[in-house]
Amino acid sequence: MSEDAILVRRILQGDSSAMRELVSRFQREVYGLCVRYVGSPHDAEDISQEVFVRVFRSLKSWDANRPLRPWISRIAVNRCRTWLANRPKRPEPVDFLHETPARLIEDDSRELVDEIQKALDLLRPDYRGVFTMFHEQGCSYDEIAEVFDRPVGTIKTWLHRARTEILSYLQNRGMVPKDESAESNTLQTE
Amino acid sequence: MNEFNPSPEPNLSPECTENARRIQRFLDGESNWDTPQLLQHRLTCQQCRTLLRTAKVLQAGLQNFPPPRPSPDFTNKVLARVEQESPRFVNTRSSSRRYSRYSWGAFAAVGMALSLFLGWFTFNLVLTTQVKRSPIPPTQLAKLSLPQEANTPQPKPLGEKARETRGLFLNVAKNRLERTQRQADLLAAMTPKKEGEEDANPDTLAEAKNGMNRAIEPFTGTARRALEFFNPRPSAPPK
Numbered sequence: 001m002s003e004d005a006i007l008v009r010r011i012l013q014g015d016s017s018a019m020r021e022l023v024s025r026f027q028r029e030v031y032g033l034c035v036r037y038v039g040s041p042h043d044a045e046d047i048s049q050e051v052f053v054r055v056f057r058s059l060k061s062w063d064a065n066r067p068l069r070p071w072i073s074r075i076a077v078n079r080c081r082t083w084l085a086n087r088p089k090r091p092e093p094v095d096f097l098h099e100t101p102a103r104l105i106e107d108d109s110r111e112l113v114d115e116i117q118k119a120l121d122l123l124r125p126d127y128r129g130v131f132t133m134f135h136e137q138g139c140s141y142d143e144i145a146e147v148f149d150r151p152v153g154t155i156k157t158w159l160h161r162a163r164t165e166i167l168s169y170l171q172n173r174g175m176v177p178k179d180e181s182a183e184s185n186t187l188q189t190e
Numbered sequence: 191m192n193e194f195n196p197s198p199e200p201n202l203s204p205e206c207t208e209n210a211r212r213i214q215r216f217l218d219g220e221s222n223w224d225t226p227q228l229l230q231h232r233l234t235c236q237q238c239r240t241l242l243r244t245a246k247v248l249q250a251g252l253q254n255f256p257p258p259r260p261s262p263d264f265t266n267k268v269l270a271r272v273e274q275e276s277p278r279f280v281n282t283r284s285s286s287r288r289y290s291r292y293s294w295g296a297f298a299a300v301g302m303a304l305s306l307f308l309g310w311f312t313f314n315l316v317l318t319t320q321v322k323r324s325p326i327p328p329t330q331l332a333k334l335s336l337p338q339e340a341n342t343p344q345p346k347p348l349g350e351k352a353r354e355t356r357g358l359f360l361n362v363a364k365n366r367l368e369r370t371q372r373q374a375d376l377l378a379a380m381t382p383k384k385e386g387e388e389d390a391n392p393d394t395l396a397e398a399k400n401g402m403n404r405a406i407e408p409f410t411g412t413a414r415r416a417l418e419f420f421n422p423r424p425s426a427p428p429k
């Protein structure tokens with residue numbers, strides 16, 4: 001029996017420490033996905049709490065043969081979509097980086113991070129969600145496809161479009177160095 | 191459009207398209223080496239060079255990108271909310287026991303009510319059927335008929351309504367007979383008898399006397415026929 005299945009069984013038996021463990025294990029991913037989706041940390045926290053309430057209510061219907069993380073992420077995505085569909089048309093711009101505790105980063109990097117964040121805010125919500133799950137949470141294409149209930153090809157398309165838009169935004173914002181050295185013009189990854 | 195060329199632009203050359211595809215794989219974290227043709231193309235295409243540098247900047251930025259973190263008391267808030275909105279879930283074991291007990295009790299109550307209803311229904315059905323089917327036995331019918339003389343044949347068993355009607359009819363006939371007899375006696379007393387003269391209606395008087403003796407003989411022909419219908423008698427003795 002997998003770790004997830006053992007944890008769920010403990011929860012269903014009424015073990016409150018298991019409930020706390022589940023929340024601690026997945027709170028960053030759920031909250032991270034929600035805050036990227038909706039853009040507001042306050043709203044993201046409310047939505048995240050709703051997500052976990054629904055998770056506990058629906059635990060009995062979880063398939064023990066499948067991993068828990070995509071299932072929880074799917075609930076989070078659905079809740080975010082519902083929230084976005086019900087919210088007012090014009091969301092208020094939020095300076096996310098000032099409200100979120102972050103690691104100490106240098107000024108140049110901070111400026112780049114700011115620009116990347118702004119570029120993300122301009123993306124379509126689903127593109128934003130896919131980008132976050134791949135680059136921040138390290139999910140595979142298969143996992144993301146399961147969360148969004150789309151084919152893998154569609155997820156790849158969404159991710160590539162998100163990257164293209166971010167790259168275009170960074171170019172327009174002048175974030176690309178003019179270093180024309182040979183090294184900067186080759187891939188050479190291992 | 192396909193997964194390797196998700197955003198085809200009609201103005202891009204095949205080399206530029208290949209360059210874009212390799213940059214996507216680079217951002218995917220896959221091992222990626224330039225071909226000599228691609229290196230050569232980038233030397234001449236500024237757009238592809240810029241795109242590659244931008245992808246490297248993005249990758250560097252993502253490494254420093256701070257992941258969003260919830261508040262320190264997020265877990266407590268979640269558990270409090272779960273307890274508030276789904277209190278049954280907090281203690282699932284006892285709730286499931288309560289549910290099990292309630293469900294068995296409900297089943298037992300429904301079963302008992304159903305069995306009582308079926309029993310009452312069946313009892314009523316059986317009772318109604320027995321009342322309809324049971325005829326009055328002949329022995330009881332015989333007891334209900336009027337007493338008759340020993341030599342006369344036993345009349346046919348009559349229904350209850352017929353017996354009531356005959357009873358009423360006989361009472362009326364008896365009353366009229368008595369009145370008629372009184373009238374006849376009075377008339378006889380008032381009228382002197384002549385020699386050789388017989389009674390005005392000897393048959394009637396005789397029949398009336400017979401009726402008085404028999405207690406069932408009616409006065410009028412219609413009544414007589416009705417009585418014969420209810421109580422057939424043997425043929426009248428010759429006069």
